[in-house]
Amino acid sequence: MSEQKRTVAINVPVLARVEGEGALDLRIEEGNITELRLRIFEPPRFFEKFLEGHSYTEIPDMVARICGICPVAYQVTAAQALEKLFGVELSPWARTMRRVFYCGEWIQSHSLHIHLLAAPDFFGCSNAIELAKIAPDEVRRGLRIQGLGNELMDLFGARSVHPVGIRIGGFHAAPALSKINAVRDRLRAALPEAEALIRWAARISVPQDDQAFVSVAMRHPDVYAIDQGQIGVSDGSLIEVEAFDDHFAEYHEPFSTALFSTYHQQPYLVGPLARLNLNHAQLPEPVKALLAETGLVLPSRNLFHSLVARAVEILLALHEALRLLDAYRVPDSPYVAVTPRAGITSGCTEAPRGLLWHHYEMDDDGRVINARIVPPTSQNQGRIEEDLRQSLLNFGLDQPDAALRLHCEKVIRNYDPCISCATHFLRMRVERT
Amino acid sequence: MNGSSIKPRVAVHKFSSCDGCQLAFLNLGEDLLTLADRVDLVHFAEAGPLDPDTEVDVAFVEGSVYTPEDLERIQHIRRHSRLLIAIGACAVSGGIQALRNSADGSDWVAQIYAHPEAIDSLEHSTPIAKHVKVDFELWGCPVSGPQMLAVVNSLLLGVTPYDNADKVCTECKRRNLTCVMVSKAVACMGPVTRAGCGALCPSLGRDCYGCYGPAKNANTDALAVQFAHLGLTPLAVIQRFQSINSQAPVFLSAADKARVIRDE
Numbered sequence: 163m164s165e166q167k168r169t170v171a172i173n174v175p176v177l178a179r180v181e182g183e184g185a186l187d188l189r190i191e192e193g194n195i196t197e198l199r200l201r202i203f204e205p206p207r208f209f210e211k212f213l214e215g216h217s218y219t220e221i222p223d224m225v226a227r228i229c230g231i232c233p234v235a236y237q238v239t240a241a242q243a244l245e246k247l248f249g250v251e252l253s254p255w256a257r258t259m260r261r262v263f264y265c266g267e268w269i270q271s272h273s274l275h276i277h278l279l280a281a282p283d284f285f286g287c288s289n290a291i292e293l294a295k296i297a298p299d300e301v302r303r304g305l306r307i308q309g310l311g312n313e314l315m316d317l318f319g320a321r322s323v324h325p326v327g328i329r330i331g332g333f334h335a336a337p338a339l340s341k342i343n344a345v346r347d348r349l350r351a352a353l354p355e356a357e358a359l360i361r362w363a364a365r366i367s368v369p370q371d372d373q374a375f376v377s378v379a380m381r382h383p384d385v386y387a388i389d390q391g392q393i394g395v396s397d398g399s400l401i402e403v404e405a406f407d408d409h410f411a412e413y414h415e416p417f418s419t420a421l422f423s424t425y426h427q428q429p430y431l432v433g434p435l436a437r438l439n440l441n442h443a444q445l446p447e448p449v450k451a452l453l454a455e456t457g458l459v460l461p462s463r464n465l466f467h468s469l470v471a472r473a474v475e476i477l478l479a480l481h482e483a484l485r486l487l488d489a490y491r492v493p494d495s496p497y498v499a500v501t502p503r504a505g506i507t508s509g510c511t512e513a514p515r516g517l518l519w520h521h522y523e524m525d526d527d528g529r530v531i532n533a534r535i536v537p538p539t540s541q542n543q544g545r546i547e548e549d550l551r552q553s554l555l556n557f558g559l560d561q562p563d564a565a566l567r568l569h570c571e572k573v574i575r576n577y578d579p580c581i582s583c584a585t586h587f588l589r590m591r592v593e594r595t
Numbered sequence: 596m597n598g599s600s601i602k603p604r605v606a607v608h609k610f611s612s613c614d615g616c617q618l619a620f621l622n623l624g625e626d627l628l629t630l631a632d633r634v635d636l637v638h639f640a641e642a643g644p645l646d647p648d649t650e651v652d653v654a655f656v657e658g659s660v661y662t663p664e665d666l667e668r669i670q671h672i673r674r675h676s677r678l679l680i681a682i683g684a685c686a687v688s689g690g691i692q693a694l695r696n697s698a699d700g701s702d703w704v705a706q707i708y709a710h711p712e713a714i715d716s717l718e719h720s721t722p723i724a725k726h727v728k729v730d731f732e733l734w735g736c737p738v739s740g741p742q743m744l745a746v747v748n749s750l751l752l753g754v755t756p757y758d759n760a761d762k763v764c765t766e767c768k769r770r771n772l773t774c775v776m777v778s779k780a781v782a783c784m785g786p787v788t789r790a791g792c793g794a795l796c797p798s799l800g801r802d803c804y805g806c807y808g809p810a811k812n813a814n815t816d817a818l819a820v821q822f823a824h825l826g827l828t829p830l831a832v833i834q835r836f837q838s839i840n841s842q843a844p845v846f847l848s849a850a851d852k853a854r855v856i857r858d859e
Contacts, residue, residue: 179643206716207611207661212694216834223804227691227839230615230737270622278621278642289643291631302625309624320795322622323615323737324806327799335799580614 179279179289179575186550186570190559198554200547200574210533218244218330218502218528225520226324228535229580231274234267234315235513236535237328238389239520243509244330247524248500255493256332259318262486263327264389264511265479266314270322271514272434272472272479273311275578276363277304280469283572284366300362303355307476310352314483317345332497342490349484356477357452363473364456368466369569373552375545376425377436377461380512386444386478387437389511394440395425396461403510406519412536422544423536429544432516433577434471435462446481449474465549468576502528513538515578539579546577603652603751606638608672610658610665611692611720615737616683617641617657623740630744633751647671653678653750659685659692659720666717666726673727680746681723684736688808689842691736693720696842722842731756734789736806736839742791759790760811763803766794775802782822782835787813787845808840815849819856829857 189197209228216224225240226233238260245252252260277300278290287293294301312322317337319325327333380387381394393401393409401409412423424430439461445453453460453474458467502524509520516538523531553573554566561569607617621642623630630636634653638646654676660669673679684690696719723729733746733756749756763785767774775797776783784805785797796803809815815836822832836850 179641207692207720208695209692212691212698217831220804220834220838223806224691224838227613227615227736230613230618233613233615274621282643291628291636291643294628294631302628305624305627308622312622320799321737321739321792323618326796326801329801334801 179282179571184579186574188550188554188566188570193559195551195554195559198547198551200543200550210535213530213533216530218248218500218524218530221530222328222330223324223326225535228537230323231271231580232267232513232515233324234264234319234328235511235518236520237325238264239509239511239513239518240522241328241330241509242389242511243507243520243522244524244528245500246509247505247507247522248330248502248528250331250498250500252332253493253495253498255336255491256496256498258486259333259336260328261389262483263315263318263325265483265486266311266317266322268311268388268479268514269476269483270308270311270315271578272476273304273308273359275514276359276469276472277301277308279578280575281366283568283575284368284469300359303359307352307355307359310348311479313345313348317341329497331500332495334496336492336496339490339492342487346484346487349480349487352480353477353484356473356480360452360456360470360473360477363470364458366469368464368469369553369557370464371466371553371556372463373465373549374463375548376428376430377439378425378430378432378517378541379437379440380510380517381440382444386441386482387512388482391510393510393517395430396436396439403508403519406508406510406521406536410536410541412540423541424544429548430541431465431545432538432541433468434475434514434516435465435468436516437512438462438471438474445474445478446485449477449481452477465553465573465576468578472578502526515539515542515580517541537580539577542577542579546574546579549573549576602633602635604637604650605634606647606649606651606654606672606676607636607640607642608638608647608654608656608658608668609640610656610669610685610723611661612658612683612685612690614641614657616686616735619682619738619740619743623744626740626744630747634747648675650675651677653680655680655682656686656723657682659689659722660717660726661692661720662716669723669726678730678750679723679727680731680733681729682733682738682743684734684806684808684839685720686723687732687734687843688840689720689722691839691841693842694837695720697837720842731758734808734840735791739792761790762786762810762813763788763790763792763794763797763807766790766792767797770794770798772797775800776821776825780825782825782827782831784818784835787815787818787849804838805835805846806839808843809845813845815845816852819849819853829853833857 185201187199221240222237225236228236282289282293315322319327377396380391382391442460504526506523519536521534550573557569636644637649681687746756775781781802783802785803788803788805789807789810791807819832832853833850836846
């Protein structure tokens with residue numbers, strides 16, 4: 163017989179398989195959650211401050227260092243903002259290749275998250291190395307797909323962590339046709355692997371956890387938005403990138419080194435499931451067909467569909483990269499000349515984990531006067547807390563501590579929180595009275 | 596004898612960083628599974644295994660020391676590790692976040708956070724070797740997979756890892772790359788920067804920006820003069836040396852000299 167009023171304290175010093183450091187405080191009193199806080203305490207690295215005084219030419223290399231897993235997102239967003247301010251029109255080649263470059267990061271980051279961080283939970287494994295013992299082909303397939311994403315980034319950036327290829331105005335260099343052709347062959351060969359990944363991901367049994375929430379993702383009239391567009395909201399609003407501050411607010415909770423964000427005072431979701439909820443009609447036909455086959459109904463109100471959403475976006479990114487590299491030719495110049503000018507500018511793209519917004523004030527010489535960067539994880543932070551609260555109630559607070567803890571970790575991992583981006587690692591303490 | 600009982604025990608620890616150097620492991624692909632066969636990965640939070648207090652043969656440490664808690668944690672790790680290897684710019688020089696060291700950091704906290712009293716960070720971001728004995732330092736922002744595997748393989752063979760402290764210029768020559776400083780007049784840091792990346796930036800026709808830190812016998816004085824010849828302002832010369840590895844002593848003193856010239 164279960165006790166109604168047990169007093170239990172669980173202390174999990176480290177939540178594994180997230181990127182960065184944070185903690186979760188959970189207090190249950192007489193069967194009610196009385197305290198639930200996601201604490202992010204990775205030391206702040208003050209990027210926004212030390213960008214000040216640096217030249218626009220250095221910004222892509224500096225902002226990459228915010229995150230080793232999604233440096234391309236930071237580079238492309240910064241470049242987009244500065245190019246807008248300087249009145250630079252990218253060549254069609256450079257515009258297209260920015261998207262291909264970005265697809266590489268989605269493929270890499272999503273496959274890493276699915277296989278190394280999220281999936282082990284659903285197979286009773288504590289990590290991917292254990293998972294590889296019971297599902298060796300699936301894990302190896304995942305690592306190969308991740309490798310292909312890295313290869314796509316190498317193509318334009320010479321390496322996939324802190325790539326060095328982007329410059330304001332385009333790229334430093336254009337890959338040779340022979341290299342592109344070799345990658346296209348591998349992308350094509352990966353299509354059936356990514357299709358099999360979606361089928362596998364869709365078969366993983368996940369909790370039914372229906373919740374109401376606001377989805378926020380970029381939208382573009384012609385394509386599934388990645389590197390360009392306006393900010394779309396599931397309430398139907400479409401917001402200009404420059405108007406971000408009119409609708410979204412950041413605030414600081416004393417228990418966290420990340421800033422929280424709200425949309426009209428409410429938490430909101432960014433990331434793969436939010437994107438799929440808003441933009442699924444724009445998926446390429448073969449991806450749509452496969453999605454229909456899995457039975458996943460969109461928009462989804464279950465965050466546990468995030469894993470399959472990532473798999474779907476991997477296939478989308480493979481198709482996109484193939485389409486965009488079709489008829490590739492080496493351009494006359496990989497970049498256009500840039501003349502800096504003073505002013506205020508914003509940029510916004512879809513990082514693997516969701517909306518990433520940059521804001522810069524620049525002087526006449528193209529040096530940063532001030533900068534603001536709103537990463538996806540801090541935007542999701544409020545939603546994660548709200549989700550945990552509802553999800554734990556759905557799951558049942560009378561479950562054993564170990565099960566509660568694992569459930570919390572699964573919920574948090576659905577968001578693939580990147581604590582380095584938001585400055586952050588998770589420790590969980592459960593107190594019951 | 597059971598093979599698994601003689602596998603070296605390995606830990607990967609994170610301090611203040613972008614997580615990018617741990618990716619040198621996580622991006623190994625199928626080699627990651629081979630590695631897991633050859634060593635016992637007992638602690639590697641991002642990959643799953645959690646056991647920060649256990650005794651290990653080798654601890655890899657990513658990130659810089661940046662909080663009061665870090666100060667204790669690095670001592671604890673040192674006590675429980677036979678060998679401690681610092682990986683990446685943050686761990687060997689304080690990293691890009693050490694740019695704060697030259698500024699008034701307390702003011703920065705107040706400018707970003709509404710509750711500055713809740714932010715527990717040290718004024719300075721410092722390398723691991725400032726606090727404990729480090730057995731080997733692997734430079735780079737980020738370190739690469741091949742570099743990491745070379746270190747792991749050396750350790751598995753029981754030999755000291757090879758420390759390539761030569762200059763990026765030597766890698767350009769080996770790759771037959773045209774010198775970007777000579778041919779394009781860009782302010783390349785290659786002549787004073789440590790090899791290891793394979794001259795990636797020059798291979799794209801651009802300047803090296805020093806992310807692998809200072810090379811051995813780096814002549815920063817001559818390079819600063821060359822940068823001035825190329826038309827860099829004194830501020831731009833300072834910023835060349837004050838970037839990813841700003842607190843590496845060689846780059847720090849090069850920047851200080853450039854400040855003296857600017858202020859004259």
